[in-house]
């Protein structure tokens with residue numbers, strides 16, 4: 001089959017491409033290299049067609065999407081902190097850009113699996129979070145993801161098949177340090193023998209899900225008979241930021257302790273997914289355990 005992957009030079013998109021190529025699919029990639037890098041897809045560069053293009057360029061995008069069987073839409077601006085300063089840019093790329101994808105999919109009659117985010121929930125007291133919990137984003141990034149979901153609902157009513165995957169905290173190789181999540185930041189510090197920097201009291205919890213498991217969720221969502229749904233893509237396991245820092249320090253064998261700073265604006269306190277829906281409808285189950293991955297990764301870092 002032939003797929004278009006937007007944001008394919010980024011962290012998650014590049015893993016998705018690797019999987020698709022390995023399974024003999026044809027792949028077309030669109031990325032404007034805002035945060036993504038060509039080196040992320042260097043292993044697959046002879047097997048994919050790459051277009052350096054902004055998803056706001058609808059006409060060219062439509063040309064590229066002709067003859068594909070489905071779209072994996074990963075392109076997005078992704079920094080919560082930056083979204084406070086660049087609200088319009090975030091709106092343009094994450095909402096208008098995403099509507100472009102939905103519009104094209106409608107016109108061409110193709111299915112879309114797109115990256116939403118747990119950020120649509122904001123601060124929910126009742127955990128684990130189910131998909132029908134209220135959407136109350138705490139920051140402009142989360143707001144753009146919620147607006148993209150509302151558009152997904154609108155286009156689905158017009159007959160387009162759109163699945164939104166609400167990723168929780170995704171980790172794994174190739175995450176961009178500048179925009180990265182906490183695991184990559186902690187690992188970066190520890191690789192330089194510096195202590196992890198915790199914002200807030202460290203008791204805030206996150207649901208960390210491995211990028212390889214996120215790729216599998218995308219594939220199952222593309223194959224699924226479900227026409228429109230949002231699915232939580234996490235593990236159901238909550239880990240505090242302090243426990244995460246301790247796990248990384250222990251794996252490194254260094255005699256360091258975390259240091260603390262003020263909480264980040266717009267950061268949520270508790271995030272833990274209920275993944276029953278993805279388990280039952282997509283037959284998806286995350287396989288990688290955080291502690292095992294960290295131990296292996298830190299060992300390879302030390303070699």
Ligand SMILES: NC(=O)c1ccc[n+]([C@@H]2O[C@H](COP(=O)([O-])OP(=O)(O)OC[C@H]3O[C@@H](n4cnc5c(N)ncnc54)[C@H](O)[C@@H]3O)[C@@H](O)[C@H]2O)c1
Pocket residue numbers: 006007008009010011012013030031032033034035036037053054055056073074075076077078093097115116117118166167168169170171176179181
């Ligand atoms: N990483 C996570 O923990 C996480 C969690 C929740 C949701 N998500 C979502 O998953 C998707 C992928 O995230 P990621 O972590 O791989 O981020 P990333 O920044 O590594 O990848 C995003 C890609 O989109 C590209 N891009 C940005 N603006 C573009 C534009 N206007 N036109 C074309 N390409 C553009 C970037 O160059 C980059 O390659 C995003 O939609 C993100 O919001 C990620």
